[in-house]
Amino acid sequence: MRIGIDVGGTHTDAVLMDGSAVVAVAKRHTTADVSTGIRGALDDLQRQRPFLTADVDAVMVGTTHFLNALVEADRLARTAAIRLCLPATAALPPFTEWPQHLRDALHASGHLLAGGHEFTGRRISRLDVAGLRRIGERLGQAGVQSIAVSSVFSPVNAEFEEEAADVLGQVLPDVPVSLSYRIGRIGLLERENATIINASLRLLAEEVAAALHGVVRACGITAPLFLSQNDGTVMDVETVQEYPVSTFASGPANSMRGAAMLSGVRDCAVVDFGGTTSDVGMLRAGFPREATSAVEVAGVPTNFRMPDVISIAIGGGSLVRPGPPVRVGPGSVGYRLSRRGLVFGGDVLTATDVAVAAGRADIGDRSLVRHLDEQLVHDALRDMASRHADAVNSMRTAPGEFPVVGVGGGSALLPERLEGVGPVVRPEHYAVANAVGAAIAQVSGEVDRIFTIPPGRRRQTMDEARQEAVDRAVAAGAAPSSVAIIDEDDIPIPYLPGEATRIRVKAVGDLRIARTRAPEGAIP
Structure with a gap:
């Protein structure tokens, strides 16, 4: 069994998986110290489906710690x-x-x-x-x-x-x-x-790794701990301490990987509909399509591996402005939804209230939104659908219809079909797809550099690059027999001598797990 945990800004989601089956799910509010939220989520899993700590093979965690530290310019090393x-x-x-x-x-x-x-x-x-x-x-x-x-x-x-x-x-x-x-x-x-x-972020990474390791061990789990990285794969705690930047986009990447696993659709668009924003990305062969150009992080241009994602300011806590025209967002009550939303006895009209009034969600007290005008509800839902369709269309690279997998707690707000795109699929356990994506994560190895290719040696050079990617995946912890090439490109660079070519190859394999088993017993 594996445990997947995703620590978001508002909620901490967790799942217990037995093979490819989700056997228990938990959703807790993220706490300031993070550890308390994780411990609560693990306790919830235990109550839903009691398990022995010795049966847990690995714990995978996705976290926004490092991105938040950069955005907030806080806890950064000199x-x-x-x-x-x-x-x-x-x-x-x-x-x-x-x-x-x-x-x-x-x-x-x-x-x-x-x-x-x-x-x-x-x-x-x-x-x-x-x-x-x-x-x-x-x-x-x-x-x-x-x-x-x-x-x-x-x-x-x-x-x-x-x-x-x-x-x-x-x-x-x-x-x-x-x-x-x-x-x-x-x-x-x-x-x-x-x-x-x-x-x-190196010093903060040491603190975060120690805290995560501590809370898992405090729960009696001695299985190895891994953290999710930007491409939807995982790395061990020691590697995270060296490369914390590799975790920045682990949230959207986990959601997309979870969407692929839960829906069975490997090539599609994914909408991760959260409490404040929606992240829209594309799956290719079950993995997030990576951005090919520089990506700005906190206003700084970078070029490390990041999923190609568009974020739009629509979430379950988004404010609904009656207009005319009716507009959803960009303001949001965020984590205060459970206090400010109408269905919870609050005084603010939110996207969640619209979903309950339309019968798309069963949250809070529906009687508190019966007074909402039907046209207002219709126009708000149409605004959200239209803007999501625009976002998905801006990501497409080919004409024609293709499926959209909706995940995240707010995806109930999506219609059954996005106009001009295709049908919307909401798989079972869609609300915790991010934690599922963490739990099923594999290990990757990548080569991306310029090769000078002698005449007649292009095929041999490509084979060498593929083998190097496979070797890197194995070195990162993949089982050798499971490694496969999932993506490759070779782009000749004009005007440079020596048949200069940029070659990029990515290999992925199943995690190779070897650990000392914990003493028999459930989480204390």
Whole structure:
């Protein structure tokens, strides 16, 4: 059995799964300390379907801790960025285009040194080791808590980043170092930004990992703990402490993976209808379609793996404005819905009240919304349907109808069909699809870099890239026999010599679990 948990801003959802069957579900309000909400959800699972802790093979958690910390510019480490590049790229130093409040929160400092490579892997200049040592010593005196290292075209040749990590490890043995080639893709500034963000979250990641580990162990569960990452797969706690940035979009990714599993539809649009917003994305072969361009996070352009998602300001707690015309959102009562919504005795007309009045949901006291004008209810539902259809259509890449899977507690507000798109499917347990997605998560390995392909060796180069992706998945914890290639692209780069081609290959496999079993007994 597996336990999947998704810690959202409003609710903490949990499921107990026996194979592919959902045998218990729980939904609790997220608490300020998070641990209390998780413990309550685990207790609810135990009451619904008593189980032995020894029977739990793994616990998978999706969390918004790190994204929230960045958005709120809170609990971030004092971070320095070192770019290995000179004499190139000096015109745009580290932290270019960063919001000032984030720069201030990180006590940001950027440093340029000789180093870097051309796209072919040839060196731009030798690494300035002596200069790197001097910078490291100054950073130590300044109290820097984390360092981000980036080198020009390091996804092609990472030798200087690795060497820099060794040098800094000697000068500052207690300061974590994040390397850009392990985090981002081709594109220096965006990759560097992603690495800086990752570095700023390293200390918080240690705290969060310890807290999550502690609450699971306090419940008597000794099964290994994993955290969800942006592509709908998982990584172990130790990896999360090194790469917290990989968890940013775990919520939407989990919901989409859960939608695929619960509905049985592997190629479709997914609408995750929450309390404040709806996330709209596309599934391809059962996995979220990834964004191919730079993605802004808290106002910072990045290029690490993120699902291609559009968020619209419509949720179960959205305010309904009578108009004319009738408009839903963008304001929302959020987590105060249970106090402010009409069906709960409150004084604010929300999308949930409209759903109850229309008979699409059975929440609260329906008699409190019987007075609502039928045309108002109709127009509000039409507004929500129209805006969701527009969002889905903006994501499509081909004509024709295709299914839409609605998940999340608010998906009851969707019609049976989105005009101009296709039928809406609401599978069983749709309200906790995010926790289901966490519970079924697999392990991935990816290659994304520029290859110089000699004449007649394109097929061999592709095979080598595929094998490297498989090897990375196995190294991350996938069972070797289960690994398969689920996505690949090769894009020739014009005007560059040597048949330069950007090759991207992604492999996914089932999690390989080996653990010491817990003593017999249920959660205390």
